[in-house]
Amino acid sequence: xxxxxxxxxxxVKRTGEKVFLExxxxxxxxxxxxxxxxxxxxxxxxxxSYDVKMKEKGDIPEGYSVSREKKERFSLILESASTNxxxxxxxxxxxxxxxxxxxFGSGTQLSxx
Amino acid sequence: RKEVEQDPGPFNVPEGAxxxxxxxxxxxxxxxxxxxxxxxxxxxxLxxxxxxxxxxxxxxxxxxxxxxxxxxxxxxxxxxxxxxxYLCVVGGSYIPTFGRGTSLIVHP
Numbered sequence: 001x002x003x004x005x006x007x008x009x010x011x012v013k014r015t016g017e018k019v020f021l022e023x024x025x026x027x028x029x030x031x032x033x034x035x036x037x038x039x040x041x042x043x044x045x046x047x048x049s050y051d052v053k054m055k056e057k058g059d060i061p062e063g064y065s066v067s068r069e070k071k072e073r074f075s076l077i078l079e080s081a082s083t084n085x086x087x088x089x090x091x092x093x094x095x096x097x098x099x100x101x102x103x104f105g106s107g108t109q110l111s112x113x
Numbered sequence: 114r115k116e117v118e119q120d121p122g123p124f125n126v127p128e129g130a131x132x133x134x135x136x137x138x139x140x141x142x143x144x145x146x147x148x149x150x151x152x153x154x155x156x157x158x159l160x161x162x163x164x165x166x167x168x169x170x171x172x173x174x175x176x177x178x179x180x181x182x183x184x185x186x187x188x189x190x191x192x193x194x195x196x197x198x199y200l201c202v203v204g205g206s207y208i209p210t211f212g213r214g215t216s217l218i219v220h221p
Contacts, residue, residue, distance in 0.1 A: 040121075040213070041213070042200075042211055042212065042213030042214060043157070043200070043211045045208060048208065058208070090156055090157075100145050100147050100202050100203075100204035100209040101147070101159060102149075102157075102159070102202075102209065103159075104156035104157055104158070105156060106155070106156050107155075107156050
């Protein structure tokens, strides 16, 4: 089974802090994604990556950056956390050629106070 | 207009009922279609793909209507454990597009 692991299940940070959310997948997938999910808004794509060191902006990249130095790891960075970034963050991966067959991590509930 | 639209529900049905959800999409060039299931406070998981000819997996049937640009999910003999949010996903461009989900509550 594909395993997508997110480093923290719950995280509490203060406004202005730099926040790192880590995601690791063990199935050699080319594609990796970061989403946030908020009640009533569904899943919104922040960034995605289709190869090492490659990244593309999704629908809501403002206030975020990403890093993909190794194929298995995709990090989401909040440069200066703000209260409106309080959300559930979901990482996903998919194999090349099957972009829609996503495997999700269990999510990180981030609270910014 | 949102690219993928779903009725948020909730659909509240008794055990044993048959329930159906639709999902409409706006991009006529879309090539691939999926249903995901998301339990409360959990991550989404792939439930089934949707094929042009329609497909069945146990109590679940998925269908595609390209002319009217919608996909459907039919659940027969609903179980309590079917209570969840069902997300439709439409592909064809590089990035899959998620609907906001339809909530199903199955009660005794």
